[in-house]
Amino acid sequence: MADENNxxxxxxxxxxxxxxxxxxxxxxxSVIVIVIVxxxxxxxxxxxxxxxxxxxxxxxxxxxxxxxPVALFVWVFMFYSLVVFRDRRSxxxxxxxxxxxxxxxxxxKPRHQILWLAVTAALAAFTVAWGMFGFYQQxxxxxxxxxxxxxxxxxxxxxxxxxPRLGVKSHELVLPVGHEVQFRVTSDDxxxxxxxxxxxxxxxxxxxxxxxxxxxxxxxxxxxxxxxNELCGLYHTYMWAQVKVVPMAxxxxxxxxxxxxxxxxxxxxxxxxxxxxxxxxxxxxV
Amino acid sequence: xxxGRAIGGAVVTLVALLVVFVLLVIGTRSIKGLGYEPxxxxxxxxxxxxxxxxxxxxxxxxxxxxxxxxxxxxxxTYCPSTSIQVPAYSTITVTIKQYDSGGxxxxxxxxxxxxxxxxxxxxxxxxxxxxxxxxxxxTFTIQTPPNLKQTQLFxxxxxxxxxxxxxxxxxxxxxxYQTPNIIVFKFKTGAPGSYVWHCYVPCGEGLSGEGLGGQxxxxxxxxxxxxxxxxxxxx
Numbered sequence: 001m002a003d004e005n006n007x008x009x010x011x012x013x014x015x016x017x018x019x020x021x022x023x024x025x026x027x028x029x030s031v032i033v034i035v036i037v038x039x040x041x042x043x044x045x046x047x048x049x050x051x052x053x054x055x056x057x058x059x060x061x062x063x064x065x066x067x068x069p070v071a072l073f074v075w076v077f078m079f080y081s082l083v084v085f086r087d088r089r090s091x092x093x094x095x096x097x098x099x100x101x102x103x104x105x106x107x108x109k110p111r112h113q114i115l116w117l118a119v120t121a122a123l124a125a126f127t128v129a130w131g132m133f134g135f136y137q138q139x140x141x142x143x144x145x146x147x148x149x150x151x152x153x154x155x156x157x158x159x160x161x162x163x164p165r166l167g168v169k170s171h172e173l174v175l176p177v178g179h180e181v182q183f184r185v186t187s188d189d190x191x192x193x194x195x196x197x198x199x200x201x202x203x204x205x206x207x208x209x210x211x212x213x214x215x216x217x218x219x220x221x222x223x224x225x226x227x228x229n230e231l232c233g234l235y236h237t238y239m240w241a242q243v244k245v246v247p248m249a250x251x252x253x254x255x256x257x258x259x260x261x262x263x264x265x266x267x268x269x270x271x272x273x274x275x276x277x278x279x280x281x282x283x284x285x286v
Numbered sequence: 287x288x289x290g291r292a293i294g295g296a297v298v299t300l301v302a303l304l305v306v307f308v309l310l311v312i313g314t315r316s317i318k319g320l321g322y323e324p325x326x327x328x329x330x331x332x333x334x335x336x337x338x339x340x341x342x343x344x345x346x347x348x349x350x351x352x353x354x355x356x357x358x359x360x361x362x363t364y365c366p367s368t369s370i371q372v373p374a375y376s377t378i379t380v381t382i383k384q385y386d387s388g389g390x391x392x393x394x395x396x397x398x399x400x401x402x403x404x405x406x407x408x409x410x411x412x413x414x415x416x417x418x419x420x421x422x423x424x425t426f427t428i429q430t431p432p433n434l435k436q437t438q439l440f441x442x443x444x445x446x447x448x449x450x451x452x453x454x455x456x457x458x459x460x461x462x463y464q465t466p467n468i469i470v471f472k473f474k475t476g477a478p479g480s481y482v483w484h485c486y487v488p489c490g491e492g493l494s495g496e497g498l499g500g501q502x503x504x505x506x507x508x509x510x511x512x513x514x515x516x517x518x519x520x521x
Contacts, residue, residue, distance in 0.1 A: 153393055156504040157484065158429055160395045169395055171440050188392035189488065189504065223434055234509040238482055240432040 018084065026076040030069040037065050049220040049245060052200030055134050062130070066123060138214035147180035147215045154185070154192035154205035157235035159226055168260040173226060173243045175218050176251040183213040193230030196243055204230060218245040324512050326369040334379050335372065338365045339424050339445060341386040343513070344461045353459035361507035362386060362424070362489055368516025374478045377403065380426070380443075383466040385456070388421035388447020389487050392503075396425050396486045399471070401441035407471035409446060416444070423447035424485040428473075428518055437476030437520075442486075445469055478521025485514040 041061045048054035087100075150173065151162035162169045175181055185194045185205045192205040194213075203213045228239035246254070324347070329336040338345065339362070346365035348354020372378045391397060397419035399407050406413050428441040446467050454462035488503025507513035 153395070155393050155486070156488075156508075158427075158486075160393060171395075171400065171442075172438075225432065225434065227432070233504055235482065235484065235515070238429060238431050242434070242438060 018080075022077055022080050025080065026069070026072055029076060030072050033068045033072065034065050037061070037068055046198050047220065047222075048200070049198040049222060049224055050200050050216045050218050052138060052214065052216045053198055054200075055137065056200050059130065059134065063127070066126070070123070138216075142180070142215040145180050145215055147182040148176070150175075150181060150183050151210075152183050152185045152194050152205065153188055154194060154228065154232075154239070155188040156190065156233050157228075157239040159194070159228075159239070159241040161241075163255070163260065166255050166260040168255055168258045170258055171241065173241055174251060174254050175243065175245050176248045177218055177221050177245050179248070180215050180217045182215045184210050185213065186210045190232050191230050192228050192232050192239070195227045195229040196224055197227070198224045199243070202229065221245050221247070323517070324367045324369055326371050327367045330367045330369060331371040333373060333376055334381070335370060336381045336383075337426075338383040338466070339363070339386050340365060340458075340463070342461065344459045347512075358507065358513070361510075361513050363507060363513045364424075364485075364516065368483075368512050369519075370483075370516065371519045372475055374475055374521040376475050377472050378475060379470065379472050382426060382443075382445060382469045384423055384445040384448065384469060385463040385466045386423040386447060387450045387464075388418075388423050389489055390420045391422055391425070391444075391487050393486070394419040396427065396442055397422060397444050399443055401428070401439070401473060402443060403472040403474065407443050407469055410468055417446045419444075421447050422487050424487050424489075424514070426483060427486050428481055428483040430479075430481055433479070436479035439473075439476070439479075439481055439518075439520075441471075441473045441483075443469065443471050475520045481518040481520065483516055483518055484508075490514065 038061065041064055042057070045057040045060060048057050149164060151164060152173075153160045153162070158171065159173075160169065160171055161173045183194065183201060183203065185203045186209060187205040187207040189207060191207065193202070194205050195202040199216055199218055201213050201216055203211055205211075222245055224243040224245070226241040226243055228236055232239065340346075341362055342355075343359045343361050343363040343365075344355045345353055346363065346367070347356030347359075352366075398416040399405050399414070406415050408414070409417075422444045424445045426441070426443045426445065428439055430436065430438050430440065446469075448464040448467055450464075452464040454464055456463045456465060485508065488508065490504060490506035490508030508515070511517070
């Protein structure tokens with residue numbers, strides 16, 4: 001009886017040693033990989049052209065960093081077990097698998113289960129809160145803005161853009177920097193997907209239906225790409241367009257060069273103040 | 287020995303998957319490989335390009351771009367070839383003889399001339415900037431593939447349809463057609479590059495032939511290079 005108790009104590013001590021070892025490996029690897037993620041993921045992400053895109057990139061970094069210890073927790077335990085507890089006897093030494101001894105009896109401890117539930121619940125609550133904050137920023141927080149509306153029409157296999165208040169239709173998308181924009185998206189034939197990754201815009205283009213995207217604000221001058229992200233036929237890969245984010249003066253010149261002559265008007269309060277500011281440049285010029 | 291074989295097999299499998307992945311990436315980036323691609327012929331190279339559009343394929347798709355009809359003689363088509371080669375930094379004059387009747391485009395945007403010199407075309411000698419969007423036989427629309435580094439080029443020319451009641455007094459390859467509309471336009475090329483062009487009038491049925499749905503008029507010849515789409519090589 002004493003020998004059995006001593007053996008149980010020695011076995012329990014070995015188990016705790018293995019668990020401690022695994023946890024240390026997991027902790028060290030988690031720190032290393034999280035640091036790598038924080039450095040590498042922002043480098044992989046394309047430069048953000050709007051606050052919406054920046055929030056999406058930040059979400060990638062944060063969620064990847066959160067996922068690292070969760071994934072490593074599974075992999076470290078699994079690979080440690082595969083390596084340390086593998087059967088070291090030579091092949092053929094065991095003729096019948098039923099002769100192999102059973103592993104030690106393991107019972108779940110309530111505190112471990114509570115800890116597991118608490119950690120996963122906290123992670124889930126954090127992701128929900130994060131997403132709701134982002135959704136609020138893109139919708140409710142901008143409910144009173146008066147953005148420049150751009151109609152986007154997808155058809156096999158190109159995009160066309162209309163600026164209804166400016167009287168312009170074009171195959172290229174030109175936007176003024178620093179001014180809020182909202183896209184209304186539709187398709188003339190099959191289902192397409194309107195996506196400007198660097199501006200944080202993605203919306204299905206459904207035939208016969210107009211769908212509005214959240215309001216976005218391009219904040220970085222440059223040239224971006226519209227891509228179709230819904231398989232739509234042979235030339236789906238070539239279904240793209242340029243997006244140019246330009247200074248307001250350049251945008252006004254482009255509008256005039258494309259036959260635009262409408263004035264932007266209206267404000268949230270209905271006071272007649274031009275939507276573009278400062279200086280109502282577009283209204284005065286056009 | 288068995289462990290060595292297992293490791294070796296895993297390595298070979300990983301290498302094979304990597305090779306397949308790389309080939310797929312290269313293949314999808316290539317402008318070719320989208321279907322039947324006829325060789326360019328004399329009238330589709332140089333500063334002056336001559337094309338024809340037919341309601342069927344009998345006038346070409348034979349040997350060396352000659353008459354024959356090919357595997358789909360009932361498909362609408364551009365002739366003699368959809369592979370066009372033009373010099374860089376040049377003004378290109380395109381003449382299209384249009385023999386087909388008219389239809390509707392889904393998007394009236396394509397009823398307007400875009401990207402040509404002066405945003406104008408000549409239709410039977412008359413300067414025109416747009417046509418009735420419900421009476422367009424085909425369009426000749428050049429697009430730039432996804433490549434911000436190459437000269438961006440967009441040209442759209444709507445080709446008005448011929449009247450179906452007009453007499454068929456033109457015979458080509460043993461088949462009769464109405465007198466064509468002659469459309470002439472110019473566009474300018476920049477640095478060397480590769481482009482694609484399509485017709486945007488949905489007059490093709492099915493996914494890759496008759497009887498299949500889902501492409502809303504952009505199946506068949508509309509989705510096959512060599513008929514209503516092709517390549518433009520600059521340089």
